[in-house]
Amino acid sequence: MLQSMTGFGSARLDTDQYSISVEIRSLNSKSMDMSVRLPRFLSDKEYEIRNLVQKALVRGKVSVTVDYVKNKAQKAKSTINKELLNTYYRELNEAADVVGGAKNDLFRLALHMPDVLLQDQVEEVNGEAEWEHVLPLVQAALKNIICFRNDEGKALSAEIMSYIDKIRILLAEIDKHDPVRIEQIRNRIRNHMNELVSAEHFDENRLEQEMIYYIEKLDIAEEKVRLINHLHYFTETVYLPEPTGKKLGFISQEIGREINTIGSKANDSVIQHHVVEMKEELEKIKEQINNIL
Template identity: 80%
Template sequence: MLQSMTGFGSARLDADQYSISVEIRSLNSKSMDLSVRTPKFLSDKEYEIRNMVQKALVRGKVSVTVEFTKNKSQKARNTVNKDLLKAYFTELSDVADQVGAEKGEIFRLALHMPEVLQQEEQDEETAEADWELVQPLIQEALQNINTFRADEGKALTTEIVSYIDRIRILLAEIEKQDPVRVENIRARIRGHIGELSSSEHFDQNRFEQEMIYYMEKLDIAEEKVRLVNHLHYFTETVYLPEPTGKKLGFISQEIGREINTIGSKANDATIQHYVVEMKEELEKIKEQINNIL
């Protein structure tokens, strides 16, 4: 069954001390185009995250966002660099004395100077424990986005198969029209034979050879058979379990080649009309294939 490359999946964990959220979004792309945004303490896990995503999603323009938010009690666990605060306070006080400025706001200014308030660094053991919580959330988000992709793929499958069925119907109409086309060609040839046979330079053998070549050139029987086979192969491929977007792209090219050949060889206005409609359906298929995994 087809899968769309467009999708969204998320997962979240709310604990007493923190909240963790994972969001994964994907759009269509010819290859895997992956961007990962994580908290600083997970920076060394980016390679593992990339492997998880590439294995699960295969292809697409994918963005992964992991957010780690501590609650208020955890956020309050900041340390004050007292020596630096004193140095800032003394420096600002000296400047205030020199310019005769008020000192009422100096402590607040010193407190908010760079690196005075320092958040406690997360030790390696805590970071590893947090990764053990983040990892299953990423897996859950990947499962959710694949479910989204599968649901979108079901709609795409129905749509694309309807286009293929329409091409089959048009090919059946061509099949009905082909005997009429052949008889019209024969009638024109008979008329030309009547005109040419009266000429003193008429060469019967050469004429017959050229007519055989001409009829073979206008014969579309092989193209019709190949088109039927391509349509059948396309439909079979749609329902394969593995990703088939690229394969369907190749098959659609072959379908287009046979349709174009039928149009160029048919030399019949009615068949040309059906060929134009078949091309329209094929273009719809190609547009949808761009978004298929």
């Protein structure tokens, strides 16, 4: 079954001390184009994360984000040096008495004097210990994005197969009309033969060459057979378990080649109309294949 390159997966862990979240997003790309954003304490794990994502997602424009946030209780706290605050306040009060200044803002001034407010040290994060929690989250996010891609792939499969079925229907219409076209060609050949036979200088070689021209240049039997075979092969490939996006791209090129040849050899307005519709369906297929893994 097809798998889309578009997807999103996330996982989260909340504890009393911190919250960890992992998000993985992917879009279509011809190769693996990955960006990874990590907390500083996990910077040495980037290579391992890249390997995990590469193996799981294979191809696409992928962004991986790991966020680590400490809870409020774990953030740095401020403590007041009360003894120093009292000293500053008393000195400011005495200075106000000396100069006759206002005393209504002395507490705020004392509170912001040097070394009155002290910041507690935040405990350093242990990268190796936290990696034991981050790794399962990365694996869970990968599992979720793969499920997302699979669901998108199912929708893409149904859409693409509807286009293939439309090409089959149009090919059946061409096959139905082909006897009429062949009869028209026979009539043209008969008219040419009558003209040649009635001519004063009848040239048997010219007649033979003209017959060969019509047979080789206007017969589309082989192209019809090859086209139906390509359509069968395309359908089989869609339901293979491994990634088949590139293979389907190659098959669609072969389908297009046969459609173009039928159009150029048919020399018939009805068939040309069907060929244009087939090309339109094939373009829709090619657009969707760009997003298939």
